[in-house]
Amino acid sequence: MAYKTLLSVATSPDGLLTTVSAAAQIAQAMDAHLDGLALGVDRTQVGYSYVGSGAVVIAAALERAEAEARETEAALNAAIGAQPQALRSSVDSVVTQLGALTDVVAARARYADLVVLPLPYGKGRGIEDEAVTEAALFEGMAPVLIVPPSGMKPGEPKRIVVAWNQSREALVATRRAMPFLRRAEMVQIVVVDPPTHGPERSDPGGLLCQMLVRHGVRAEVCVLARTLPRISEVLARQVRDVDAGLLVMGAYGHSRFREAILGGATRDMLEAAEVPVFLAH
Known part of the structure; x- marks a missing residue:
């Protein structure tokens, strides 16, 4: 009995190495594949605006989310690249609005045996980090391993x-x-x-x-x-x-x-x- 598909979702480049290292440790111990998902989140909630200004706001927010997705994907690839070469892995990136984040994460979490995520609270964490955790647990119906900043001890939890x-x-x-x-x-x-x-x-x-x-x-x-x-x-x-x-x-x-x-x-x-x-x- 083992986990064979692991998923790690990143919303920012910060603290990725600790989470990815824990996921990689589990993947190697259980001969599993690690999937990484980098998210660029558009956090704008346009309620009303002057004619024409809404499109400008949306376009700027989307451009910023795309840039964040590229930056997070690069950091995720770097964190995975720092792991042993025997690790089997893949990385994707997605740009999503905050309101649609639940569906995006849940769609991937449902096909994972275990989702490995950073602590959703604390310095540098935003509302999207808690939303990712909730989406994987409640909508994705997947077990979730939350890794604190101190990481996971070497070797399997004894x-x-x-x-x-x-x-x-x-x-x-x-x-x-x-x-x-x-x-x-x-x-x-x-x-x-x-x-x-x-x-x-x-x-x-x-x-x-x-x-x-x-x-x-x-x-x-x-x-x-x-x-x-x-x-x-x-x-x-x-x-x-x-x-x-x-x-x-x-x-x-x-x-x-x-x-x-x-x-x-x-x-x-x-x-x-x-x-x-x-x-x-």
Whole structure:
């Protein structure tokens, strides 16, 4: 069981090497192909204008987006060129308006086994970075690996934390992460403040652990009290305590008109991510 098609989407030349290096590491470990997509995003939203001026604004914005796409494509090619020659890869570029970005990314993400993206929040990141992540997760229906600025440790993640809360999203994420989980030396299923009433009240995480062990995963369960204000803070502390190289969790979204946006728990975890975070919805 392995990922065979990886996709990495770039919206700017900044920080590409870290993300591409993580994607290349996974691609080589699993004998996969890495597809790179460079985006030039037209961010103009022309509501009204004087006669003739709208066309000028649109033309200028399109020209700027095309220039950004060429610059990002060159940086993406350079980042891939810095990887070992054995890496199989390809790079495309697309110019799109911000409103159509979801469809563009989703169309590519649906045919990828794993989408590898940079952290969508922080210095130098814009609204299009969060939109790319949401498009891959919610519309593209693909698992997404978010790589923080610190990158991914050399070698496959040897120690992995799985955030478990009995939800559909958490189960989907765990199943989609199986290629990582089966290769890990230790997988810790972390349950924070399990409910006193429910199907798993007597053995939180037990059934999930049983399922993973039957797949050859070296899994164990760790039940933690919520000793910090946010569950994301408890998870982050546990990741540091066990020196994990990967966190697996469900991606939660809320409806905002037609767009799905990352929910509070997911966003909190990503904003403070110190290791790669594997998400699925």
